[in-house]
Amino acid sequence: MSKRDFLTTAGMTRHELDDLLDLATRIKGKRPGQVLGGKTLGMLFFQPSLRTRVSFEVGMVQLGGHCINLSSDDLYELEPNEQTIMDGRAEEHVKDAALTLSRYVDALGIRAAARTSTWEHDRQELLLRSYARHASVPVINLETVFEHPCQALADVLTMRENLVSLKSRKLTLMWCNHPEPKSLGPTHSVLQLAALMGMDVTLAHPLGFDIDHEVLARSKTAASDAGGSVRVSNDREEACKGAEVMYARSWGCTKYWDDNEREAMVKRSLQGWRVDEQLMATTNNALLMHPLPVRRNVAATDAVLDGERSRIYDQAANRAHVQKALLMQLLK
Amino acid sequence: MSKRDFLTTAGMTRHELDDLLDLATRIKGKRPGQVLGGKTLGMLFFQPSLRTRVSFEVGMVQLGGHCINLSSDDLYELEPNEQTIMDGRAEEHVKDAALTLSRYVDALGIRAAARTSTWEHDRQELLLRSYARHASVPVINLETVFEHPCQALADVLTMRENLVSLKSRKLTLMWCNHPEPKSLGPTHSVLQLAALMGMDVTLAHPLGFDIDHEVLARSKTAASDAGGSVRVSNDREEACKGAEVMYARSWGCTKYWDDNEREAMVKRSLQGWRVDEQLMATTNNALLMHPLPVRRNVAATDAVLDGERSRIYDQAANRAHVQKALLMQLLK
Amino acid sequence: MSKRDFLTTAGMTRHELDDLLDLATRIKGKRPGQVLGGKTLGMLFFQPSLRTRVSFEVGMVQLGGHCINLSSDDLYELEPNEQTIMDGRAEEHVKDAALTLSRYVDALGIRAAARTSTWEHDRQELLLRSYARHASVPVINLETVFEHPCQALADVLTMRENLVSLKSRKLTLMWCNHPEPKSLGPTHSVLQLAALMGMDVTLAHPLGFDIDHEVLARSKTAASDAGGSVRVSNDREEACKGAEVMYARSWGCTKYWDDNEREAMVKRSLQGWRVDEQLMATTNNALLMHPLPVRRNVAATDAVLDGERSRIYDQAANRAHVQKALLMQLLK
Numbered sequence: 001m002s003k004r005d006f007l008t009t010a011g012m013t014r015h016e017l018d019d020l021l022d023l024a025t026r027i028k029g030k031r032p033g034q035v036l037g038g039k040t041l042g043m044l045f046f047q048p049s050l051r052t053r054v055s056f057e058v059g060m061v062q063l064g065g066h067c068i069n070l071s072s073d074d075l076y077e078l079e080p081n082e083q084t085i086m087d088g089r090a091e092e093h094v095k096d097a098a099l100t101l102s103r104y105v106d107a108l109g110i111r112a113a114a115r116t117s118t119w120e121h122d123r124q125e126l127l128l129r130s131y132a133r134h135a136s137v138p139v140i141n142l143e144t145v146f147e148h149p150c151q152a153l154a155d156v157l158t159m160r161e162n163l164v165s166l167k168s169r170k171l172t173l174m175w176c177n178h179p180e181p182k183s184l185g186p187t188h189s190v191l192q193l194a195a196l197m198g199m200d201v202t203l204a205h206p207l208g209f210d211i212d213h214e215v216l217a218r219s220k221t222a223a224s225d226a227g228g229s230v231r232v233s234n235d236r237e238e239a240c241k242g243a244e245v246m247y248a249r250s251w252g253c254t255k256y257w258d259d260n261e262r263e264a265m266v267k268r269s270l271q272g273w274r275v276d277e278q279l280m281a282t283t284n285n286a287l288l289m290h291p292l293p294v295r296r297n298v299a300a301t302d303a304v305l306d307g308e309r310s311r312i313y314d315q316a317a318n319r320a321h322v323q324k325a326l327l328m329q330l331l332k
Numbered sequence: 333m334s335k336r337d338f339l340t341t342a343g344m345t346r347h348e349l350d351d352l353l354d355l356a357t358r359i360k361g362k363r364p365g366q367v368l369g370g371k372t373l374g375m376l377f378f379q380p381s382l383r384t385r386v387s388f389e390v391g392m393v394q395l396g397g398h399c400i401n402l403s404s405d406d407l408y409e410l411e412p413n414e415q416t417i418m419d420g421r422a423e424e425h426v427k428d429a430a431l432t433l434s435r436y437v438d439a440l441g442i443r444a445a446a447r448t449s450t451w452e453h454d455r456q457e458l459l460l461r462s463y464a465r466h467a468s469v470p471v472i473n474l475e476t477v478f479e480h481p482c483q484a485l486a487d488v489l490t491m492r493e494n495l496v497s498l499k500s501r502k503l504t505l506m507w508c509n510h511p512e513p514k515s516l517g518p519t520h521s522v523l524q525l526a527a528l529m530g531m532d533v534t535l536a537h538p539l540g541f542d543i544d545h546e547v548l549a550r551s552k553t554a555a556s557d558a559g560g561s562v563r564v565s566n567d568r569e570e571a572c573k574g575a576e577v578m579y580a581r582s583w584g585c586t587k588y589w590d591d592n593e594r595e596a597m598v599k600r601s602l603q604g605w606r607v608d609e610q611l612m613a614t615t616n617n618a619l620l621m622h623p624l625p626v627r628r629n630v631a632a633t634d635a636v637l638d639g640e641r642s643r644i645y646d647q648a649a650n651r652a653h654v655q656k657a658l659l660m661q662l663l664k
Numbered sequence: 665m666s667k668r669d670f671l672t673t674a675g676m677t678r679h680e681l682d683d684l685l686d687l688a689t690r691i692k693g694k695r696p697g698q699v700l701g702g703k704t705l706g707m708l709f710f711q712p713s714l715r716t717r718v719s720f721e722v723g724m725v726q727l728g729g730h731c732i733n734l735s736s737d738d739l740y741e742l743e744p745n746e747q748t749i750m751d752g753r754a755e756e757h758v759k760d761a762a763l764t765l766s767r768y769v770d771a772l773g774i775r776a777a778a779r780t781s782t783w784e785h786d787r788q789e790l791l792l793r794s795y796a797r798h799a800s801v802p803v804i805n806l807e808t809v810f811e812h813p814c815q816a817l818a819d820v821l822t823m824r825e826n827l828v829s830l831k832s833r834k835l836t837l838m839w840c841n842h843p844e845p846k847s848l849g850p851t852h853s854v855l856q857l858a859a860l861m862g863m864d865v866t867l868a869h870p871l872g873f874d875i876d877h878e879v880l881a882r883s884k885t886a887a888s889d890a891g892g893s894v895r896v897s898n899d900r901e902e903a904c905k906g907a908e909v910m911y912a913r914s915w916g917c918t919k920y921w922d923d924n925e926r927e928a929m930v931k932r933s934l935q936g937w938r939v940d941e942q943l944m945a946t947t948n949n950a951l952l953m954h955p956l957p958v959r960r961n962v963a964a965t966d967a968v969l970d971g972e973r974s975r976i977y978d979q980a981a982n983r984a985h986v987q988k989a990l991l992m993q994l995l996k
Contacts, residue, residue, distance in 0.1 A: 031370065038695065040722050048408050050424070051432055054400055058372050058436045061398045066725045068718055073405060073737060076712050076957070085961040087843045092714070092957030096976070100715055100956065103981035104722045179419045292432065293408070293424030297417040312428070317435035363702070380740050382756070383764055386732055390704050390768045393730045405737060511751045624764065625740070625756030629749040644760070649767035 004330055005132050007125075007141045009149045009192040010218060014226070017196060021157050024318070024325040032328070034064030039331050042105035043142065045071045046112045046127070051292060052142050052150065055319040056109060063324060065331075068105060080130045094127070098134035106331050108135050111142035113183050119257035122146070123212060138330045145252075146212070148185030151291045153326070154318035155186075156193045158311050159245055161318075162287055166197040167227060170284065172243040174236070175205035176299040177273045178250035181263050186291040187251050188215045191230070195219040198226030204239030205232075206270050209253055236273060243283040248275045248290045248300050275300040280309070287311050336662055337464050339457075339473045341481045341524040342550060346558070349528060353489050356650070356657035364660070366396030371663050374437035375474065377403045378444045378459070383624060384474050384482065387651040388441060395656055397663075400437065412462045426459070430466035438663050440467050443474035445515050451589035454478070455544060470662045477584075478544070480517030483623045485658070486650035487518075488525045490643050491577055493650075494619055498529040499559060502616065504575040506568070507537035508631040509605045510582035513595050518623040519583050520547045523562070527551040530558030536571030537564075538602050541585055568605055575615040580607045580622045580632050607632040612641070619643050668994055669796050671789075671805045673813045673856040674882065678890070681860060685821050688982070688989035696992070698728030703995050706769035707806065709735045710776045710791070715956060716806050716814065719983040720773060727988055729995075732769060744794045758791070762798035770995050772799050775806035777847050783921035786810070787876060802994045809916075810876070812849030815955050817990070818982035819850075820857045822975050823909055825982075826951055830861040831891060834948065836907040838900070839869035840963040841937045842914035845927050850955040851915050852879045855894070859883040862890030868903030869896075870934050873917055900937055907947040912939045912954045912964050939964040944973070951975050 041060055045053065057067040078097055079090035086093065101108055112127040125144045132139040141149055156166070163169050171194050173187060188211060194201050201223065203211065210216075210232075220230045233239035240246060256262040274297075280286060288300070288310045296302055305312060373392050377385065389399040410429055411422035418425065433440055444459040457476045464471040473481055488498070495501050503526050505519055520543060526533050533555065535543065542548075542564075552562045565571035572578060588594040606629075612618060620632070620642045628634055637644060705724055709717065721731040742761055743754035750757065765772055776791040789808045796803040805813050820830070827833050835858050837851060852875060858865050865887065867875065874880075880894070887894045897903035904910060920926040938961075944950060952964070952974045960966055969976060 038726055040725055042718060045406075048406055050402070050407060050429060053406065054374060054402070054433060054436045057398075057400050061372055062370055066721075068721050070714070070718070071406060074709075074712055074717065074735060075714060079960075083961070083966060086959040087962050091959075093960050096956055096958060096960075097714060099977050100980040101718060103977060104718045104984055292428055294428060295418040295423075296411075296425050296428075297415070298419050302415060313431050313435060316432040320436055377738075380738055382734070382739060382761060385738065386706060386734070386765060386768045389730075389732050393704055394702055403738060624760055626760065627750040627755075628743075628757050628760075629747070630751050634747060645763050645767060648764040652768055 003136065003138050005139045006149060006326060006330065007128065007132060007139065008147050009152050009189045012193070012196060014196055017156070017193065020153065020322065020325050020329065021160060023328065024157055024321045027324055028321045031062055035328060036060065036063040036065035036331055039065040040068055040105045041065065041107045041109060041327065042068045042070065042101050043109040044111065045069070045142070047114060049111055049142070051316055051319055052111065056323055059320050059324040059327060063327065080127050094130045095134045098131050099136065102136040105137060107138045107140060107327070109140040109142045113143045113145050113185065115145060115181065115257060117258060119254040122257065140326070143183065143185050145183040146185060147189045149189045150319060150323055150326070151186045152189035152193045153322035154315050155190045155247070155289060155291065156197065157318045157322055158289065158315045162311065163244065166199050169199050169244050170242055171199045171245045171247060172202045172204055172240050173247045174239065174275065175209050175273055176248045176250050176275060177267055177270050178295055178299060181252035181260055182250045184211055184251045186249055187211060190247065191215065191219050192222065195223035195228060195230055196226060198223065198228035200228050201230045202239045202243070203230065203232045204236055205234065206273060207234050208255060208266060209251065211251070212254065237279070237282065240279055241282050243286045246275060246280065246283055246286040246288050250299060274298060275304050277301065277303050280304050285309065289315055292316055335468065335470050337471045338481060338658060338662065339460065339464055339471065340479050341484050341521045344525070344528060346528055349525065352485065352654065352657050352661065353492060355660065356489055356653045359656055360653045363394060367660060368392065368395040368397035368663055371397040372400055372437045373397065373439045373441060373659065374400045374402065374433050375441040376443065377401070377474070379446060381443055381474070383648055383651055384443065388655055391652050391656040391659060395659065412459050426462045427466040430463050431468065434468040437469060439470045439472060439659070441472040441474045445475045445477050445517065447477065447513065447589065449590060451586040454589065472658070475515065475517050477515040477517060479521045481521045482651060482655055482658070483518045484521035484525045485654035486647050487522045487579070487621060487623065488529065489650045489654055490621065490647045494643065495576065498531050501531050501576050502574055503531045503577045503579060504534045504536055504572050505579045506571065506607065507541050507605055508580045508582050508607060509599055509602050510627055510631060513584035513592055514582045516543055516583045518581055519543060522579065523547065523551050524554065527555035527560060527562055528558060530555065530560035532560050533562045534571045534575070535562065535564045536568055537566065538605060539566050540587060540598060541583065543583070544586065569611070569614065572611055573614050575618045578607060578612065578615055578618040578620050582631060606630060607636050609633065609635050612636055617641065621647055624648055667800065667802050669803045670813060670990060670994065671792065671796055671803065672811050673816050673853045676857070676860060678860055681857065684817065684986065684989050684993065685824060687992065688821055688985045691988055692985045695726055699992060700724065700727040700729035700995055703729040704732055704769045705729065705771045705773060705991065706732045706734065706765050707773040708775070709733070709806070711778060713775055715980055715983055716775065720987055723984050723988040723991060727991065744791050758794045759798040762795045763800065766800040769801060771802045771804060771991070773804040773806045777807045777809050777849065779809060779845065779921060781922060783918040786921065804990070807847065807849050809847040809849060811853045813853045814983060814987055814990070815850045816853035816857045817986035818979050819854045819911070819953060819955065820861065821982045821986055822953065822979045826975065827908065830863050833863050833908050834906055835863045835909045835911060836866045836868055836904050837911045838903065838939065839873050839937055840912045840914050840939060841931055841934050842959055842963060845916035845924055846914045848875055848915045850913050851875060854911065855879065855883050856886065859887035859892060859894055860890060862887065862892035864892050865894045866903045866907070867894065867896045868900055869898065870937060871898050872919060872930060873915065875915070876918065901943070901946065904943055905946050907950045910939060910944065910947055910950040910952050914963060938962060939968050941965065941967050944968055949973065953979055956980055
């Protein structure tokens with residue numbers, strides 16, 4: 001299959017990343033016109049979306065194209081497993097949906113970010129991978145529990161705009177508290193790109209909230225290849241000292257992935273894991289980043305989210321720009 | 333902030349209203365072309381919509397732009413209150429949603445017309461006002477329980493098309509029965525514009541169904557300034573005598589705003605409050621108007637709704653025209 | 665009323681059908697440009713949709729137009745019966761919705777394919793017919809329990825592409841098993857067109873699963889007029905021998921239309937009614953067709969659905985092409 005998908009930041013080369021960010025920067029200044037005239041992107045959302053939905057739709061419109069939005073409410077249940085006898089609830093196989101949609105649209109975006117089982121199961125991104133395998137058009141990952149590569153592109157563009165060169169800059173990816181279990185998508189995807197850029201990354205989280213071991217291992221290797229580093233710290237205060245970028249985001253406990261109550265119990269003692277002015281004062285005048293939506297005064301205080309070093313809305317705005325660049329690369 | 337919102341008909345000047353209606357009239361005849369090419373309007377619906385949704389979407393398409401429709405089903409719960417510790421159900425603050433959307437779209441429309449609490453609470457339109465305060469792009473009121481200004485623009489255009497000059501023309505805004513409690517939005521918004529135009533308005537409703545006292549007071553003043561008048565009558569038959577426009581619409585009882593059962597009980601004896609041919613015969617050959625959706629044979633009979641003096645579909649059609657004019661003023 | 669609707673394949677002439685298929689073939693090769701620029705199609709879905717929704721939306725975009733998608737979730741309940749006192753749950757009459765939408769959009773598509781009552785009731789397509797009667801713009805049937813004419817157009821185009829001339833070609837329309845009761849729409853609509861083309865049709869189904877008697881009678885007449893034939897067989901194996909096209913699709917039992925449990929009980933002994941390689945081997949190297957969604961390994965096996973004689977994705981793709989031709993005829 002020669003079609004290009006965009007499912008992960010793991011396989012990207014530095015050259016590919018630079019190309020994409022450079023294109024995003026160029027089209028940010030002036031609109032590139034109707035370069036995707038008549039082209040359509042189908043988006044399937046199996047969970048709610050605000051930024052992803054609107055930034056892709058606006059992006060396609062500005063390029064002369066069109067988005068078709070299918071939420072799970074518009075659809076019946078779909079079967080992702082092969083060779084099943086479909087006498088249950090699923091009305092159609094993912095294969096047939098993917099191949100049908102491939103005859104109509106020019107690319108497919110899939111958000112499939114539900115917790116459904118154990119981490120070992122969910123980390124395989126079966127629904128996304130099933131669409132990617134069967135579709136004959138490019139498939140874009142609009143967030144799974146494992147990756148959120150479009151968010152990470154926007155994040156790296158935002159860092160580049162503020163710090164110019166990212167090599168050896170100190171980034172702290174900090175876990176923060178949240179009343180609900182969250183996906184590991186943004187954290188994994190941005191870690192992999194920060195490593196590729198040669199940043200010095202500190203991954204800060206409480207004991208028991210390790211990220212995926214494979215993502216961590218390959219990020220360490222990638223960072224080392226690029227002249228940077230990735231280390232883990234379970235000491236919130238130590239981890240933030242001297243940071244030039246503070247990237248806050250909650251994620252779920254992979255050990256108790258199928259046990260929300262146990263995760264909630266563990267998190268009761270972790271309310272100190274939030275970003276406030278006191279913590280920010282220990283950094284090297286760090287930028288404050290968060291991929292949104294954010295639980296105000298739980299993950300981070302109003303003061304830092306609304307402070308002058310906050311870049312949370314620039315991150316959101318850059319979603320549209322990087323995605324336009326991505327769509328131009330995939331569809332033009 | 334220099335951005336212009338369109339939240340209410342209360343603050344409009346006669347000059348602004350005439351400008352907008354004149355523009356609507358001009359573009360009604362011939363299409364103005366792609367004047368909003370590449371522009372997007374984001375619409376958030378927290379209640380169902382037919383006319384508003386479709387008329388805005390068609391309007392944007394005809395002007396070369398695009399609507400992005402977000403219903404509450406597409407979204408998680410949003411927090412409207414400031415400085416909250418967001419550890420409850422709301423996944424994102426209105427502030428963050430508004431500022432994010434402001435980076436993507438060129439204007440935002442909000443329908444937030446739910447009964448949530450007492451009248452004193454709901455009349456403040458907290459959700460709409462929160463979006464307007466935080467968004468950096470123009471915000472359009474797509475209906476609250478307090479105002480429905482786009483409907484009122486279409487209504488006044490419809491009256492102007494039929495009566496030419498509205499000064500001193502007799503308009504009866506008549507409450508009519510309905511199995512469910514309804515918002516006061518259309519009534520308030522059209523009353524304020526009719527007052528601005530110097531019409532002689534009779535507000536007819538049963539005892540206990542007073543409209544908001546501030547809206548009434550400022551409409552009386554505005555009418556008086558414009559050479560017209562606003563009076564209230566609790567006598568349905570007296571109120572309709574000699575009317576040149578009969579505008580029927582139900583609205584809720586503000587006194588029992590948080591007690592639907594009590595309102596329903598009161599309304600059991602009010603089934604006579606509907607418009608029929610007998611009542612229309614006492615008017616001065618009045619036009620029959622209703623903002624739709626209408627409960628046929630409850631609010632008004634088939635005979636009058638389908639009669640030759642009915643303008644209900646012209647009102648609906650004019651929604652698209654006035655809104656196109658509004659969008660051109662706000663976005664061009 | 666001079667407006668043209670597209671509600672059924674029953675009334676089509678051979679000339680009309682050829683015209684439409686010829687146009688579809690012409691535009692399939694090269695895009696006809698912005699011939700529907702500024703035009704809008706409103707689609708009301710009272711049941712979920714994938715193919716219909718996306719193929720129409722893509723079709724309109726490729727012709728320069730726009731689709732507005734309204735699902736039943738976006739709407740309140742609508743009243744289809746005339747002269748009702750609307751004091752129940754329905755918030756608006758179909759008449760008012762249809763006439764309002766007619767002032768906004770250039771055509772309306774309606775999917776209203778729910779089982780609601782007995783077959784004698786549901787076969788009347790009351791909701792679709794109510795929209796068609798009241799709307800002043802063309803109405804397109806997007807599937808009822810009685811007809812699915814857009815699917816049938818795509819099916820006939822697919823047969824014509826493969827067999828060139830359809831006259832006297834052997835088509836077997838075969839009932840197959842399904843865990844849920846299904847509509848008769850695709851079967852009725854394609855049978856009527858196959859008859860019009862003069863094909864030799866065998867309608868194969870278990871005892872008790874007769875299609876609508878009027879559809880059968882008029883198809884027999886039409887086939888006979890065109891030099892073809894329609895016969896019914898309750899012997900699955902006999903019916904498939906020598907077939908040049910095997911068209912599989914489940915449908916509901918009209919006798920037990922309002923009794924799902926009884927239908928389910930009857931179907932327990934009908935699991936042999938599926939298409940597999942053994943059955944296909946008895947045909948005259950038949951094409952395998954199915955309108956999708958298909959229950960894999962219940963209605964037909966993976967082997968035949970994924971086999972080289974399968975045309976299921978071509979059928980789906982042709983939906984977009986025939987519908988573009990239809991929209992051009994109705995709206996240009």
